[in-house]
Amino acid sequence: AQSVTQLDSQVPVFEEAPVELRCNYSSSVSVYLFWYVQYPNQGLQLLLKYLSGSTLVESINGFEAEFNKSQTSFHLRKPSVHISDTAEYFCAVSYNTDKLIFGTGTRLQVFP
Amino acid sequence: DTGVSQDPRHKITKRGQNVTFRCDPISEHNRLYWYRQTLGQGPEFLTYFQNEAQLEKSRLLSDRFSAERPKGSFSTLEIQRTEQGDSAMYLCASSLEGGNTEAFFGQGTRLTVV
Numbered sequence: 001a002q003s004v005t006q007l008d009s010q011v012p013v014f015e016e017a018p019v020e021l022r023c024n025y026s027s028s029v030s031v032y033l034f035w036y037v038q039y040p041n042q043g044l045q046l047l048l049k050y051l052s053g054s055t056l057v058e059s060i061n062g063f064e065a066e067f068n069k070s071q072t073s074f075h076l077r078k079p080s081v082h083i084s085d086t087a088e089y090f091c092a093v094s095y096n097t098d099k100l101i102f103g104t105g106t107r108l109q110v111f112p
Numbered sequence: 113d114t115g116v117s118q119d120p121r122h123k124i125t126k127r128g129q130n131v132t133f134r135c136d137p138i139s140e141h142n143r144l145y146w147y148r149q150t151l152g153q154g155p156e157f158l159t160y161f162q163n164e165a166q167l168e169k170s171r172l173l174s175d176r177f178s179a180e181r182p183k184g185s186f187s188t189l190e191i192q193r194t195e196q197g198d199s200a201m202y203l204c205a206s207s208l209e210g211g212n213t214e215a216f217f218g219q220g221t222r223l224t225v226v
Binding site: 104 | 116143145147152155156157167209215218219
């Protein structure tokens with residue numbers, strides 16, 4: 001079955017520390033990958049996406065994710081987090097269809 | 113355009129009652145999706161429309177659930193004879209056609225069945 005796994009339900013980290021949020025998906029020939037972020041009391045917002053081409057994609061606020069086909073992973077990283085990055089992060093995959101399959105989410109909590 | 117809007121934001125209902133939620137997508141988007149999110153889980157796909165046609169329904173969508181998009185613009189999701197297990201956040205999203213396009217989400221309707 002098509003699935004997305006986010007192994008870490010919560011990731012606590014101090015401000016300015018690096019962070020990695022892990023995401024693995026079940027293998028498929030064709031796949032589109034997304035990271036969505038949900039700030040408190042707000043809707044889901046697209047953070048970044050991989051469709052094709054360069055395996056490293058970046059967001060405007062310093063996050064990046066790398067598509068690794070051999071490991072079926074799409075981990076999200078940021079070299080230095082801010083308090084404002086505190087949110088729930090969801091990895092999602094589209095298997096060449098139009099619906100998204102989401103992971104269970106990772107709550108990133110940044111402490112001062 | 114203010115994005116995807118959902119109404120109401122919160123709904124409390126007694127078990128056995130019917131409820132209806134509304135979603136207004138971004139105006140030029142022909143795709144509209146409904147997802148359900150329970151505590152500690154990611155959103156789960158329920159159904160989607162392309163214009164007014166309902167193209168796919170998840171097996172999560174029991175016979176008590178019905179969704180419509182009569183004119184290819186706004187959509188409604190109705191739950192009949194609500195059960196406590198229906199308590200969740202119901203999310204609506206819209207996009208242009210194609211699996212590689214960004215889906216824009218509304219803030220959701222939180223349903224509590226007591």
